[in-house]
Amino acid sequence: MANPIILPLKPKTQDKAFTWDDVTWVLLDMDGTLLDKHFDDYFWETLVPQEYARRQGLPLAKAREEVFALYQREEGTLNWTDIDFWSQVLDLDIPALKESIRHLIEVHPEAREFLHYVRRLGKKVILVTNAHYKTLDLKMNHTGLGRYFDEVISSFDLGTPKEDLRFWEILEERLGFDRDRTMLVDDNAGVLATARNYGIKYLFFKAKSSSKEEAEAHPEFVSIVSFRELME
Numbered sequence: 001m002a003n004p005i006i007l008p009l010k011p012k013t014q015d016k017a018f019t020w021d022d023v024t025w026v027l028l029d030m031d032g033t034l035l036d037k038h039f040d041d042y043f044w045e046t047l048v049p050q051e052y053a054r055r056q057g058l059p060l061a062k063a064r065e066e067v068f069a070l071y072q073r074e075e076g077t078l079n080w081t082d083i084d085f086w087s088q089v090l091d092l093d094i095p096a097l098k099e100s101i102r103h104l105i106e107v108h109p110e111a112r113e114f115l116h117y118v119r120r121l122g123k124k125v126i127l128v129t130n131a132h133y134k135t136l137d138l139k140m141n142h143t144g145l146g147r148y149f150d151e152v153i154s155s156f157d158l159g160t161p162k163e164d165l166r167f168w169e170i171l172e173e174r175l176g177f178d179r180d181r182t183m184l185v186d187d188n189a190g191v192l193a194t195a196r197n198y199g200i201k202y203l204f205f206k207a208k209s210s211s212k213e214e215a216e217a218h219p220e221f222v223s224i225v226s227f228r229e230l231m232e
């Protein structure tokens, strides 16, 4: 049996230690977890309001206010990440705008190393994301991360976001994973809470989601700043 990994940040919902021998399935979120969330923050909080202001002939402050109110309404739903929905609602070509800043898409330091690591251990490695297909394609093409995964699952495939218990039911039917031998790393505590309710055993909160923000540990979940903390 391998030595248990002792994590630096205190957990409330699970044992501090786990061993890789006990894990078969590694489920990983994309944005903020493997990829730097700065891309998404900049896109939705800066670029989209600017373009919306230009398109509608509004002052930037007013445009930001309107756009943010629209975002708020859709949080936790599939619309939230549905870029075709936003193209329509905002009257902007969202895929083209994303494409225009694709050079800002970055993989978190150590994420690639971690993916090599779990593959070497022979784990089943699955990307589970709420991202829309078009966003997923853009990011996988840009980063080349797709080759590390046994499967890439978008919530749009399953018809419901990760915040919904139903997502995990459908995912289990599809993959046949054992909840007791499954790990999930995500930067969204709402998603982790749903996965916990479903019974996924090893849950990790990615506390450093954007290179431009400070890491913030979550009070309810074991928090990691870097994937190195999960490597022996």
Ligand SMILES: [Mg+2]
Pocket: 029, 030, 031, 032, 033, 186, 187, 188
């Ligand atoms: Mg995320």
